[in-house]
Amino acid sequence: MFKRISTKTKAVLGILLAVSAGSLFAQQANEQFVPVLVYRTGAYAPNGAPWANGFIDYLKLVNERDGGVGGVKITYEECEFGYATDRGVECYERLKGKGPTGASVFNPLSTGVTFALTDKAPVDKIPIMTMGYGRADSADGSVFQWNFPLLGTYWSAADMLVQHVASKDGGLKGKKIALIYHDSPYGKEPIPVLAEHAKKHGFELMVLPVTHPGVEQKSTWLQVRQSKPDYIFLWGWGVMNAAAIKEAIAVNYPREKMYGVWWAGAEPDVLPAEGGAKGYNALALQHSSGMGKAHQDIMKYVYDKGKGTGKKEEVGQVLYNRGMINSMLVIESIRTAQAKFGKKPLTGEQVRAGIEALNLDQAAIDKI
Numbered sequence: 001m002f003k004r005i006s007t008k009t010k011a012v013l014g015i016l017l018a019v020s021a022g023s024l025f026a027q028q029a030n031e032q033f034v035p036v037l038v039y040r041t042g043a044y045a046p047n048g049a050p051w052a053n054g055f056i057d058y059l060k061l062v063n064e065r066d067g068g069v070g071g072v073k074i075t076y077e078e079c080e081f082g083y084a085t086d087r088g089v090e091c092y093e094r095l096k097g098k099g100p101t102g103a104s105v106f107n108p109l110s111t112g113v114t115f116a117l118t119d120k121a122p123v124d125k126i127p128i129m130t131m132g133y134g135r136a137d138s139a140d141g142s143v144f145q146w147n148f149p150l151l152g153t154y155w156s157a158a159d160m161l162v163q164h165v166a167s168k169d170g171g172l173k174g175k176k177i178a179l180i181y182h183d184s185p186y187g188k189e190p191i192p193v194l195a196e197h198a199k200k201h202g203f204e205l206m207v208l209p210v211t212h213p214g215v216e217q218k219s220t221w222l223q224v225r226q227s228k229p230d231y232i233f234l235w236g237w238g239v240m241n242a243a244a245i246k247e248a249i250a251v252n253y254p255r256e257k258m259y260g261v262w263w264a265g266a267e268p269d270v271l272p273a274e275g276g277a278k279g280y281n282a283l284a285l286q287h288s289s290g291m292g293k294a295h296q297d298i299m300k301y302v303y304d305k306g307k308g309t310g311k312k313e314e315v316g317q318v319l320y321n322r323g324m325i326n327s328m329l330v331i332e333s334i335r336t337a338q339a340k341f342g343k344k345p346l347t348g349e350q351v352r353a354g355i356e357a358l359n360l361d362q363a364a365i366d367k368i
Contacts, residue, residue: 032069032334032345033099034059034076037091037109043213044083044238046268047319051109052078053310054323057298060309062331064301069334070343075099081113083238088113096124101345105129105330105355111154111186114138114147121146126348127355129333131326132157132262132285136189148355150329154189157261157283158233162197165231165259173202176227180220180244181235183209190235190261203230214240221247234260234282241269245277255279266318286325291316294324294368328368333358 036055039048059074068074077098079091088110096103105127108114114134121128122145129148130138136155138147166172179194181187191207198205206229208220214236221244224232232253234244241264248255256279260269265282267289295316303312314320337346337354346354360368 029100030071030345031073031075031099032104033102034074034330035091035095035098035103035106036076036078037081037088037107037113038078039083039109040080042082043215047238047263047266048083048109050266050268050310050314050317050319051323051326053314054320054325055107055327056309056323057302057315057320058294058324058327058331060302060307061294061298064305064307065297069331070338072334072338072343072345074331081110083110085110085112085116089116092117092120096126099345101347102126103348104334104346104351105348107131107326107330108134111135111189112184115185118144118147124348125352127352129326129329129355131322131329133186135185136193146352151285151325152262154186154235154261155193158190158193158197160283161233161259161261162194162201166201169230171201175230176204176206177231177233178206178208178224178227178229179233179235180208180210180217180224182214182237182240183211186237186263187235190233194233210236210240210244213238215243217243217247221251221253224248224253225251230257232258234258234264236260236264236269238268242272245270245273245280249273249276256281259283268319286322288318289316289321294328298324329358332360332364332368 036052038052039045040052056076059076062069063074077095079095081087081091088108092106103126106117107129108117111133114128114130117128127146127148129150131150132152134147134149136153138144138149139153194205206227208223210217210220234241236244241260248258255277258280260282262283262285265284270277270280298315302308333351333354334346336357337350340353341350
């Protein structure tokens, strides 16, 4: 039966609604938004998913254990872009204005997306954090003031590999190195450095591009079998890496002569080849796999509460840990910025100042 609501009742309801809306606004206003670009589908999902799980689990840990950063809750939203540059840019445009102060910092998780966002970031005043990927020339902060290539670049990776193999077998003069690379901005990054090293050390450089996604490599490895390079540098991602190791087995190329960059050195890259991967080498971007105190806390505060993002048994794997560390760098940048601007939601420009001032010495790492 319909009853007319009195004016007095309307007034009370109006006050209650206003109070509720005000409480909701206050809650939302005390949040720091972190966008999360991911690829959980397609050819790169086996590598992209564990990274995303580690990244998000660490955000959850900070909320569950610490109540956020300085009392400010961390909110996030995933955006699936399938490692496609155009979709990655769409994710950026959709997420950059989210939260009370906009996006804190973007982790593009793609060199192609990083190139595409480099001109957008200074305009939108949102920093770009690229942990072990992105454009290597952005290490020059006087030019690229909004790009932060933390924990190394592909130029440094190429240099490390050349120095390593040069220390073996009496140097590189007269030898041959083949770069088998993902035919994308990511895969092309080391070529200029390797070309310079070829001149300096007197070795021949072969460049062998592999078309996305990298499952079909028969013609590439036919060239390997014919030219017999002394070393192979593998600049792959996703299914391309496991396919390359399997092809090396098929043409009987010694795996101990193969060296991958850090995006070709995780469980999904070697497990499909089983024992045939034995001897294969890859650079490590961080302490690779294993569990520490932070993982124990993630188990206690996240997984034991049924809030885990992925499978519990994948916690501590190489790419999961890399996502965790990337998330930690975001959190500590926010914490550092709060020390300057106050314990409140911060703008991208303020978080950028936190990244610039970030100082993770051993004491800080122990505390984390």
